[in-house]
Structures are given as structure tokens and as C-alpha cells.
Amino acid sequence: MFMLAMRSIRQRPGRFLATLLAAFLGAGIIMTFNSLYDTAGGPGVDPVSSDTLTTSASVVGGYGTLLVFFAVASTLTVNVRQRAGELELLRCSGATPGQLRRMVVGESVAVALIGAVLAIGPAMLGGRALLDVFQDSGQVAESVEPSFGVVALMSGVDITLVAAAGAAFLAVRRATRARRQRGRARTLLAYAALGTGAVSVTSTFAFSATDEALMATPAYGAILLSVGCALLAPRLLKGVLDRLPLTGASGWLAVRNLRRRADHLSGILMSLILFTAVSVATLYMQGVESDAVKASGAVKTVDAKNLQTLNLTVVGIIVVFVCVMLVNSLYAATTYRSQEFGRQRLAGASPRQVLGTVGVEGLILTAVGLFFGTVAALAGIIPFTLVRTDSVLPHQGLGIWLAVVAIATAATIGTSLATARRVLRTPAVEAVGLAA
Amino acid sequence: MFRTGSGRTHETGPAAEALRLVRVSRTYGTDDSAVTALDGVTLSLARGTFTAVMGPSGSGKSTLLQCAAGLDRPDSGIVRVDGTELTGGGEAALTRFRRGRVGFVFQQYNLLETLTVAQNTVLPLKLAGRKVDRRRVREVLTAVGLGDRLGHRPDQLSGGQRQRVAIARALVADPRVIFADEPTGALDTRSARDVLRLLQEAVRVHGRTVVMVTHDPVAASYADSVLFLADGRLAGRMDVPTPDAVAERLAHLGDDVTAGV
Numbered sequence: 001m002f003m004l005a006m007r008s009i010r011q012r013p014g015r016f017l018a019t020l021l022a023a024f025l026g027a028g029i030i031m032t033f034n035s036l037y038d039t040a041g042g043p044g045v046d047p048v049s050s051d052t053l054t055t056s057a058s059v060v061g062g063y064g065t066l067l068v069f070f071a072v073a074s075t076l077t078v079n080v081r082q083r084a085g086e087l088e089l090l091r092c093s094g095a096t097p098g099q100l101r102r103m104v105v106g107e108s109v110a111v112a113l114i115g116a117v118l119a120i121g122p123a124m125l126g127g128r129a130l131l132d133v134f135q136d137s138g139q140v141a142e143s144v145e146p147s148f149g150v151v152a153l154m155s156g157v158d159i160t161l162v163a164a165a166g167a168a169f170l171a172v173r174r175a176t177r178a179r180r181q182r183g184r185a186r187t188l189l190a191y192a193a194l195g196t197g198a199v200s201v202t203s204t205f206a207f208s209a210t211d212e213a214l215m216a217t218p219a220y221g222a223i224l225l226s227v228g229c230a231l232l233a234p235r236l237l238k239g240v241l242d243r244l245p246l247t248g249a250s251g252w253l254a255v256r257n258l259r260r261r262a263d264h265l266s267g268i269l270m271s272l273i274l275f276t277a278v279s280v281a282t283l284y285m286q287g288v289e290s291d292a293v294k295a296s297g298a299v300k301t302v303d304a305k306n307l308q309t310l311n312l313t314v315v316g317i318i319v320v321f322v323c324v325m326l327v328n329s330l331y332a333a334t335t336y337r338s339q340e341f342g343r344q345r346l347a348g349a350s351p352r353q354v355l356g357t358v359g360v361e362g363l364i365l366t367a368v369g370l371f372f373g374t375v376a377a378l379a380g381i382i383p384f385t386l387v388r389t390d391s392v393l394p395h396q397g398l399g400i401w402l403a404v405v406a407i408a409t410a411a412t413i414g415t416s417l418a419t420a421r422r423v424l425r426t427p428a429v430e431a432v433g434l435a436a
Numbered sequence: 437m438f439r440t441g442s443g444r445t446h447e448t449g450p451a452a453e454a455l456r457l458v459r460v461s462r463t464y465g466t467d468d469s470a471v472t473a474l475d476g477v478t479l480s481l482a483r484g485t486f487t488a489v490m491g492p493s494g495s496g497k498s499t500l501l502q503c504a505a506g507l508d509r510p511d512s513g514i515v516r517v518d519g520t521e522l523t524g525g526g527e528a529a530l531t532r533f534r535r536g537r538v539g540f541v542f543q544q545y546n547l548l549e550t551l552t553v554a555q556n557t558v559l560p561l562k563l564a565g566r567k568v569d570r571r572r573v574r575e576v577l578t579a580v581g582l583g584d585r586l587g588h589r590p591d592q593l594s595g596g597q598r599q600r601v602a603i604a605r606a607l608v609a610d611p612r613v614i615f616a617d618e619p620t621g622a623l624d625t626r627s628a629r630d631v632l633r634l635l636q637e638a639v640r641v642h643g644r645t646v647v648m649v650t651h652d653p654v655a656a657s658y659a660d661s662v663l664f665l666a667d668g669r670l671a672g673r674m675d676v677p678t679p680d681a682v683a684e685r686l687a688h689l690g691d692d693v694t695a696g697v
Contacts, residue, residue, distance in 0.1 A: 249562045253551075260550035260589075343546045346507075347605070348560040350531040424527075429507050432546050 006110065016111045018332045022075040022325060023115025023160050026068035028123045029321055031148075031156035033061040035127030038149035049140040056134070060314045065159055066223065067274060067318060070230070071325040072160060073167035074267030076108055078329055080171035081264065082336045087172070097173075104172040105165050112164035116157045123156065124148045133313055190231035197224030197379070204383035209292075214387065215285050222380025226277030229372040230270035234262040237269065240368055250356030253344070258361055268333060269369050271326035272408060275319060276373025279404045281380045282315040287396040288381075292388050323407065327415045334358070334419035341423055342431030351424050358420040362413040369412075370405055453519065454613050454645035455481040455504055460513030461668075462499050473499035474510065475668035483612075486639040486646045488656035488677070490686060491665035497649045498617060500665065504647065505615040506534045518612035535564045539606030541635075543618035545598040547590040553577065553601050554586040560609045573608055580604045580634055596627025603634050607644075614638065616648040620655050632658040653682035664689055 033056070039045070040053035080087075087100055095103075127148055134140040201221030207214045229236065241259050258265065290308055341354050349357075385394050423431075462474040473496045481487055491497050502508035504515060506522050509530070515522040517537045522530075539560075540546070547556045557577060558568045577583055580600040590598055599619060606614050616635060620628035636658050638644045648659060656662050657679045664672040666689050674685060 249565065252562055253559075256555060257550045340548065340550075343548055344559075344563075345527075345531065346540055346542070346546050347548070348531060348535050348563040348609075350528040350563075351526075352528060353563055427508070428527075429502055432542070432544065 006106075016079070016107070018075050018328050019072075019079050019108065019111045019164070020115045021328055022072045023112040023164060024119045025321055025324060026072050026119075026163070027112075027116035027156045027160040028119035028126065029064050029317065030061065030068055030159050031119060031123035031152045032126035032130060032317075033057050033064055034155045035123065035146070035148045035152035036061075036130065037151040038147040039127070039131055039144060041149075041151070042145055042147045045144050046141055049144050052134065052139045053131075053144075056314070060318070061155075062220075064318055065155075066227065067278070067322060068159065069163045070227070070270060070274070071322070072112065072163040073170075074270055075325065075329050075332070076164060076167040077171045078264075078267055078332050078336075079108075080104055080168060082332070101169060101172050105168045108164040108168035109161055112160050113157070116160045119156065120153070123152065127152065130313075133309070137309065186231055190228045192228075193224050193231060194228035197221045197226075197228055197376075200224060201379050201383050204380075204387055207387060209388050215289060215384065218380035218384040219281055219285065221383075222277050222281040222376050223274070225379050226273045226373055226376035227270075229376055230266070230273045233266045233269035233273065233368075233372070236372060237262045237265065237365075237368055240364070244364070248356075249349070250353050251360050253349075253353075253357045254360035254364065257357065258364060264333070265365065267329050268326065268412075269365060271322055271329060272366065272369025272412065273373040273376065275322040275326060275408060276370050276404055277376040277380075278322065279315065279319045280374060280377035280401055282311070283400045283404075284377070284381045284394045284396055285384050286311050286315075287400070288385050288388055288394045291395065295389075323411055326408075326411055330412065330415045331419050334416050335423060337420075338423045338426060338431045341420065342426070342428045345424075345428035346432060354424060355417060355420055358416050359413060362416040366409050366412045370408055374401070452483055453480055454483045454485070454517070455479075455647065456514070456516040457500075457504060458514040458516075460500075460503055460510045460515060462496075462503055462508065462510045472668050474503065476513070477665075477668070477670055479663065479670060481613075481645060481647065483645050484639060484643045485661070486636060486659045487648070488659035488662045489647065489649045489665060490651065490653075490656050490662055490682065491671070491689065492686075493651070495665045496668040497651075497665055499668075501615050501617055501647065501649045505538050505540065505613075506530050535560070536566075536609060537612045539609055539611035539614040541599065541602045541606050541614065541616040541619045543621040545590070545595075545602050547598055547601055547605075549590055552587050552589055553582060553593070556590070556601055557605045557608055560605060564609070566609075573604075576604045576608050577601075580607075581630070594627070595623050596630060599623060599627070599631050600634065603631065603638075607638060607642075611644075613645045613647060616646060618650055619648060620650070620652060628652075628655065653677075653679045653686065656682050 036053040036057035040050040040057070045053075083104075087104075090100060090103075091097075128146045131140065131144065131146045135142055135144070198221070200217050204214065204218045204221070207217070238259060241255055241262075244255055286308055344354055344357070345351070381394060382392060385391060457477055457479050459476045459478055460474055461472070461476050464471045464473055475496075477496075477500060489497050489500060499508065503510045504517070506515070506517065507530070509522075509524075517533075520533075520537070522533055525533075548559065551559065554573060554577065557573055561568050574583065574586070577586060580603055582597060582600055582604065585593065585597065590601070593601065599622075602619075614635070619635070620631055623631060632655055635646050635648065639646050639660070646659075648655070650656055657677050659677060660675070662674045662677045662682055662685075663670060664674070664685065671689055672685065674681065
């Protein structure tokens with residue numbers, strides 16, 4: 001089975017590109033941040049520098065790891081689902097479920113390992129650049145030497161491999177079961193995330209307005225809440241669809257497609273919700289924080305400004321990562337629909353109608369993702385703002401939110417439409433004949 | 437460019453001739469690797485006929501069907517469905533041409549997995565922006581024996597049932613010509629017989645025109661006549677076919693081709 005796994009990677013490298021990209025980016029981000037631990041542990045690092053480095057590594061590395069885990073898992077799930085036909089064929093040719101599992105898990109781990117190894121170089125550079133930012137902002141002494149050691153390497157490789165193996169295991173188990181029942185574990189996990197998120201958000205009130213760690217709990221809380229929403233996404237999506245009066249052939253088809261594919265779309269919705277929640281929550285909290293510092297008088301304004309730059313850099317990296325994952329999984333999911341589009345066209349759909357259907361689907365997905373992402377973000381922002389400034393909502397205006405909405409919409413709809421256009425270049429008769 | 441009658445007259449309807457091909461050629465690939473799938477095929481099918489197209493693999497059966505149905509564009513020649521000529525334009529233009537004129541039944545059913553039986557059946561109407569007559573949809577589905585399966589999805593149906601949904605889908609839009617590409621290729625003999633009877637009924641009872649590509653002499657024997665195709669050219673015609681006669685002719689067709697080469 002392992003030989004079969006290796007052969008299947010060699011024969012169709014394109015199929016594993018999405019997983020490879022996810023593993024590469026994920027491992028890169030984890031290693032970049034965790035290399036700060038290595039740097040902090042280096043000889044001759046003063047306690048202040050060490051403290052700053054460790055704190056940033058744990059705060060950002062913590063939820064970064066969570067995001068990476070979900071990103072790799074969702075890409076892999078899409079990949080395995082697309083091969084349902086191939087797995088079925090193997091099952092009919094006498095492969096036991098255990099053999100299939102070993103094959104798919106073996107493939108995924110191999111691809112993830114390649115991704116993680118490829119990411120070592122960029123992560124070294126990234127860690128160095130990150131340290132430069134810290135040193136420029138004066139938070140870390142200039143004398144500190146960048147280091148890339150065991151912690152970065154082990155955490156990056158381990159997390160990526162565990163995420164890949166776990167996701168592949170779950171995905172193949174789901175794919176090889178004849179009748180698949182609603183995962184109770186998923187629901188449990190979702191409620192756990194929502195519960196922990198709620199606790200985390202509420203515990204913000206336990207801090208005083210000037211605590212340095214004040215931002216950590218609501219930020220974590222918002223992210224956990226968004227993970228919970230993301231896990232419940234299929235159910236939320238179905239709820240929305242039932243209340244959607246859409247007319248016209250494209251809209252009609254889009255609603256029916258989404259209702260049936262709700263479970264498959266959870267990965268994409270997850271990226272959307274996480275993207276919205278992380279960017280909105282952090283950017284607004286940072287805005288509130290900066291304003292509060294400014295209002296309290298010009299103490300440490302230079303430091304605060306530097307801290308802000310650093311925060312934005314870090315959030316920027318994570319947001320870009322989630323955005324890339326969103327585009328990645330959306331591209332994979334849309335390419336996979338070539339056969340379905342072919343059938344629609346043979347049933348009399350013009351290319352414009354197919355694109356219309358894809359567009360409406362993208363619009364509904366974006367709206368649902370943005371809504372729940374915003375709700376999760378608000379759940380973090382409001383307690384933070386209450387504690388920090390005594391007002392309920394931040395005074396930053398809608399500008400940031402609108403920018404996030406614009407990016408999410410452009411990424412989702414742009415990717416689906418561009419991919420669908422490309423897919424439609426294959427003549428319909430050929431498209432339906434292609435093996436899935 | 438002028439239209440010639442098919443010899444049979446019809447009292448009503450838009451055109452007596454459901455399908456006409458004039459010197460239709462289609463070549464795939466370029467230069468050295470070029471394969472001529474259709475080589476100047478001319479044929480004419482009257483309205484209300486059931487025609488089977490037969491030939492060995494690679495004889496151009498599927499290409500003929502795709503060119504005639506407006507799924508593919510011939511390199512040269514004229515294709516006319518229900519008196520209207522297929523002219524240039526993109527896929528959107530081809531799609532509009534097919535709507536209302538052409539219905540399809542494929543070997544692999546090509547139903548949408550996300551839609552129910554009833555939704556699959558009305559899909560072509562929805563896409564064409566036509567009004568959906570629920571009563572008629574139910575009638576058609578009942579006629580193909582699926583009146584009690586309206587809310588099922590394709591993956592809950594057997595192959596034969598799926599193909600009957602596909603036939604209902606082709607019938608409900610009232611097309612001038614129904615093209616069937618190996619409609620029984622993936623079915624057991626009993627389901628195949630049901631499907632062939634339904635196609636036959638569509639012609640004899642409802643006066644539709646059906647063109648069916650098949651390699652199965654038994655399936656072909658359900659048609660009114662059989663057209664034989666070899667190396668992209670028409671190689672004969674048989675009226676009132678029987679399975680044995682068709683099989684024998686097909687065997688000889690193979691001989692002729694080899695002898696010719």
C-alpha cells in the first residue's frame with residue numbers, strides 16, 4: 001500500500017499541489033514564529049528581549065498553529081473527497097479499509113513532509129525578518145542573534161504532519177463508509193470551541209484596562225468562537241438557504257447545489273469565517289488600543305507605535321495565509337466540478353448560466369461567512385472595548401470592516417468565477433466523460 | 437443550400453424533415469495525427485421516425501451524433517435540425533440552438549446529483565426560462581414509471597430508473613429530435629428493454645423523432661431503421677431491422693472494411 005501511495009503521488013503530482021501548498025505555507029508560518037523561541041533561548045540574550053520573543057511566539061504561534069491545523073485539514077479533506085471514485089475502485093478491487101487508510105494517510109504524510117522540508121529555508125528567512133522588525137522597534141536588543149533550531153523545526157514538522165495524518169485519517173474514514181452519519185465528534189468539538197471561546201471572551205472583564213495581556217483573551221476568544229461557527233457552518237448554511245427566495249435558473253440551481261453540498265463547503269466557509277474574524281477582531285482591537293494609548297497622554301507613544309506595526313505585521317501574515325488557503329481550497333473545489341458543469345451544459349445551460357450559478361453560490365457563501373466571522377469578531381471586540389475605553393463599540397468606523405468584506409468577496413467570487421471559466425473551456429461532452 | 441423534401445409528407449408541424457446533414461465532415465487533431473471521424477456524411481431523417489446508428493468502434497457514431505445534436509461543430513457541411521440550420525457562434529449560441537430542438541439521453545445518464553428526480557426533469561425548462569407545468573412533469577414521470585419517486589435523488593435510484601429520469605427530462609421539453617448515445621450501454625437486459633420501449637413509445641405514440649447510437653443489435657432492432665457507419669461514411673441502411681439481420685450485416689461491414697483496406 002505504501003508503494004501504491006508513492007506511485008500515486010509520482011503519477012499525478014498536480015493533484016497534490018493544493019495539499020503541498022497548504023503544508024508548505026502552514027509549516028513555514030509555524031516555523032517562522034517558533035524560531036523566536038530558539039532565538040530567545042540563545043546564549044547571551046537579555047531577559048527583556050527573551051520575554052518579548054517568547055510572548056510573541058506563544059501568542060501568535062498559538063493561534064497560528066490552530067489556523068494552520070485547520071487549513072491543512074480542510075485542504076486534505078477536499079483532496080480525499082475528490083478521489084472517492086478512485087478509492088471506491090480500489091475497494092472493489094479488494095483493498096481493505098485499513099489498506100486504503102494506510103495509502104491515503106501515507107500519501108498525505110509524504111506530501112506534508114515535502115511541504116514542511118521545503119518551508120525550512122523560507123521560514124529561516126522569515127524568522128530573521130521577524131526578529132529584524134522586533135529589533136527595529138527596540139523591543140529586542142540589537143545584539144540578539146537569530147537562531148533556527150530544534151523548537152522551530154520540530155514544531156513545524158510535527159504539527160504539519162499530525163494535521164495531515166489526522167485529517168487524512170478522518171477524511172478517508174468518511175469516504176470509505178458506505179452510509180455516512182452526522183459526525184457527533186464534530187458537533188462536540190464545535191460546542192467545545194464555542195464554550196471555550198465564550199469563557200475566554202468573558203474573562204476579558206477580569207483584566208484591568210491597562211493590562212498588557214488584555215488583548216490576548218478576547219482575540220483568542222474571537223478566534224475560538226469563529227472556529228466553533230466554522231465547524232457548525234454546514235448547518236448554519238442550510239438554515240440560511242431555507243429562507244432564501246431566489247428566482248431565475250442560476251439562482252434556483254445555486255440554492256439547490258449549496259443545500260446538497262453544504263457539508264462539502266465547510267472547509268471554504270471555515271477559511272472565510274476565520275479570515276473575517278481574525279482580521280476584523282485584531283485590526284479593530286489594535287485601533288482601540290492605539291486610540292486609548294493616545295488618549296492617555298503621550299507616554300510611550302513611540303513604543304506603542306512600534307508595537308502596532310509589529311501587531312499588524314503578524315496579523316498581516318496570518319490573514320494572507322488564510323486568504324491563500326481560501327483561494328487554494330476554492331480552486332480545488334471548483335476544478336473538481338468540471339463534470340457537474342458539463343452535465344448542466346448538456347441539460348441546456350449556457351456558459352453564462354453556469355457562471356451565474358457559480359457566482360450566486362459564491363455570493364451566498366461570502367455573505368454567510370462574513371456574517372458569522374463578523375459576529376465572532378464582535379464578540380471579542382465588544383468586551384475589549386468595554387474594558388479598555390468604557391464605550392461599547394470602537395470608534396474606528398466601518399472602513400476596516402468594509403475593506404475586509406471587499407477582500408473576502410473578491411477572493412471568493414473572483415476565484416470561483418475565474419476557475420469556473422477555465423473549467424468551462426473543456427467541451428461539455430468531454431467534461432462529463434472525465435473521470436472524477 | 438436549399439432544402440429537399442424527405443419523400444414523406446406530414447399534415448402538421450414545423451418541418452417534415454426532423455434532421456438533415458449535408459456532406460458533414462469532422463476531423464480531429466492536426467497534420468500527421470489528424471483523424472477523420474466523419475467523411476462527408478449526408479442523410480435525412482423524417483419526423484416521427486426512430487433511427488439507430490450502428491458501426492464498429494471508431495466508425496464515427498458518436499461524432500455523428502454530437503455534430504447532428506449541436507454539441508460539436510462540423511468542419512464542413514450543413515446541419516439542419518427541424519428546418520433550422522446550425523450556424524456559427526460560441527457555446528452560448530449552440531446552447532440556444534439546442535434548447536427546445538434537441539433532447540439528450542446519454543449512456544452515463546448525466547443527471548445532476550444535487551437535484552431530485554423532479555428537479556432534474558424540469559432543469560432544461562428552468563434553464564431555458566420556460567414555464568414549468570407541474571402537472572405535465574408528473575404525467576411524464578408517471579409515464580416512465582417514476583411517479584412515486586419524484587423526491588428521490590439519482591444516487592437512490594437504479595441504473596434503469598436513472599435512465600428513465602433522463603428520458604423524462606428529454607421528453608418534458610418537447611424537443612424536435614431526441615438523441616440517445618448508447619442509452620442501454622450500462623443497463624441490464626430488462627432495464628434496457630424498458631428504456632427502449634419508452635423510446636419506441638415516444639416515437640409511435642407521441643410522434644417524436646429519435647436518433648440512437650448503439651452497438652447492440654438487439655437495441656437497434658427496436659428502431660424503424662438502422663443506418664450503418666464505417667470509417668466515417670454511411671455504409672448502408674436497413675429498414676425493419678431484426679437483431680440477427682443487424683448482427684450479420686454488422687459482421688459483414690467489418691469484413692468489407694478490412695477488405696477495403
